[in-house]
Amino acid sequence: MEQDLVIEVKDLGKIYHLYKRPSDRLRQAFLWGRKKLYREFWALQDVSFKVHRGEVLGLIGRNGAGKSTLLQIICGVLQPTTGLAVVHGRVAALLELGSGFNPDFTGRENVYLNGAILGLTKRQIDERYDQIVRFADIGAFVDQPVKTYSSGMVVRLAFSIAVHVDASILVVDEALSVGDVAFQFKCLYHLEELLERGVTIVLVSHDLQLIKSYCTRAIYMKEGRMEFYGECEPAAERYLKDMAKEKAKMLASGEIEQHTTAPTPPSDHGRVLTVKMGAGSEEQTQFLPRQRVWVEVTARIAPSVRTPRLTLIVRDLKGYTLFGFNNDLAKSPLKPDPNGLIRGKFSFACDLQQGDYSIAIRLEDHLGDSLNLLLDKRLNAVNFKVVGDQSAFLGVVDLDGSFEKLE
Numbered sequence: 001m002e003q004d005l006v007i008e009v010k011d012l013g014k015i016y017h018l019y020k021r022p023s024d025r026l027r028q029a030f031l032w033g034r035k036k037l038y039r040e041f042w043a044l045q046d047v048s049f050k051v052h053r054g055e056v057l058g059l060i061g062r063n064g065a066g067k068s069t070l071l072q073i074i075c076g077v078l079q080p081t082t083g084l085a086v087v088h089g090r091v092a093a094l095l096e097l098g099s100g101f102n103p104d105f106t107g108r109e110n111v112y113l114n115g116a117i118l119g120l121t122k123r124q125i126d127e128r129y130d131q132i133v134r135f136a137d138i139g140a141f142v143d144q145p146v147k148t149y150s151s152g153m154v155v156r157l158a159f160s161i162a163v164h165v166d167a168s169i170l171v172v173d174e175a176l177s178v179g180d181v182a183f184q185f186k187c188l189y190h191l192e193e194l195l196e197r198g199v200t201i202v203l204v205s206h207d208l209q210l211i212k213s214y215c216t217r218a219i220y221m222k223e224g225r226m227e228f229y230g231e232c233e234p235a236a237e238r239y240l241k242d243m244a245k246e247k248a249k250m251l252a253s254g255e256i257e258q259h260t261t262a263p264t265p266p267s268d269h270g271r272v273l274t275v276k277m278g279a280g281s282e283e284q285t286q287f288l289p290r291q292r293v294w295v296e297v298t299a300r301i302a303p304s305v306r307t308p309r310l311t312l313i314v315r316d317l318k319g320y321t322l323f324g325f326n327n328d329l330a331k332s333p334l335k336p337d338p339n340g341l342i343r344g345k346f347s348f349a350c351d352l353q354q355g356d357y358s359i360a361i362r363l364e365d366h367l368g369d370s371l372n373l374l375l376d377k378r379l380n381a382v383n384f385k386v387v388g389d390q391s392a393f394l395g396v397v398d399l400d401g402s403f404e405k406l407e
Helices: 022-029 067-074 107-117 122-136 139-143 151-162 181-196 208-214 232-253
Strands: 005-019 038-052 056-060 082-087 091-094 169-173 200-204 217-222 225-230 270-279 292-301 308-316 321-326 341-349 355-368 371-386
Touching (some): 005 022, 005 067, 005 200, 038 067, 038 200, 038 225, 056 067, 056 208, 056 232, 067 082, 067 169, 067 200, 107 139, 151 169, 151 181, 200 208, 225 232, 292 308, 292 355, 292 371, 321 341
Parallel strands (some): 056 200, 056 217, 091 169, 169 200, 270 371
Antiparallel strands (some): 005 082, 217 225, 270 292, 308 321, 308 355, 355 371
C-alpha cells in the first residue's frame, strides 16, 4: 500500500437492471438467463483514482452522472459490479438529507442512533453529545421528533454528528447547500480544522467556487465515466463548457427558450430597449484584463415613472454577482426626452480573471428608501469574455493587492 493512501478505486463499474414492469423482475428469476426482460444501465464504468490522507477530492457533474453511486460504493452502502474500492479507515458520510435518521425519534435519540451506526460506543457519544448539540444549534428542537424539523435543521444535526465521530474519511454529498449562509461558513471552518488533523474529505457539490476553493483535486463525472481527473480549475472549465454546449443544443432544438428579457409588466411603465458593450470607440464583447469597458443602455418609460433607475450587474458563469452599479450611486438623475427615452452609459475597469461573464440590466422606479418598482430586466443582456495572459492574482476579481517584504 502507498504511504498515506486511504481510498483506492480501480476499474470500478456498477450496473443496474431496468425493468418495464415490476412483475418482470419476478418473472426474470424463473427464466434462468434464457431471456432478458430488462435493459442494462451502467451507472458507473471504468472509474479509477486514488485519494491520500489529508486530501479533499471534489466530484462535479450534472445530476445522474454517477456521483452519488460512487459515494455509496466508497461508503460500503452499495457493492460494485466490476472493479474494487478499497477504503482504509472509518468513514462518516452525509449521503442524503437525514439518511439514517428515524423521523419519529427525537434529535437526541437520533444522535445516539447515528453515533452507534458510525461505530461509537454509548460512552463516547455521551462525551461528545454536548459538542454535537452545540454545533448543530437547533435549540430545544433536539428533544422534538425529527419529522418536525426543517430541512436546514436536519442537515445541521446530521453534519454535526458526522464531524464529531473522529472519522478518518468524511464524505459529503451536497449537504453544504442546504443550511443557511452562517451555518455554511461554520461548516467550512470546521472542515479546515479537520484537514489540519489529517482527515480526508470527498465532497460533491454543484458550487464550482466551493470546489475550486477547498478541493485538492477534482473528478468531473459524465454519464457514469470519469471525463476528467486532475486539478480543480480545468475540471470546472471542462464541466462548464459541456453545460454551455448542451444549453446551445437545447436552444437550437427549441427544447428551452432563451429568456433575456422579463415579460412586460401589465402596466407597461418601462422597458429596456437596447444594451451595447465595448471599449474605446469600438463595440465589442472581448476584453483584456484591466481594460476600461463601457455599457450603453437605452430604455423607454411612461410619464408616470417618477424616478427612473438603471442598474448594471456583472455576474460570472455560476451566477455570482461580482459587481453592481446604478445611476443613483453615481448621483446622476435620469430625465426622459419628449419620447420617454432615457439613455445611460456605464463604465468600469475589467479587473477580472480571464473567463466568461454576463451583464444584467434592471430598470426600476425608485419610490424612496429601499422601495423600488421593477419595470423591466434583462438577464444575460450581454455576454462577454476576458482573454489574454493569466492575470497576476488569484480568484475572480482583482482587488489591487500588494506585497512588501519586511526586513
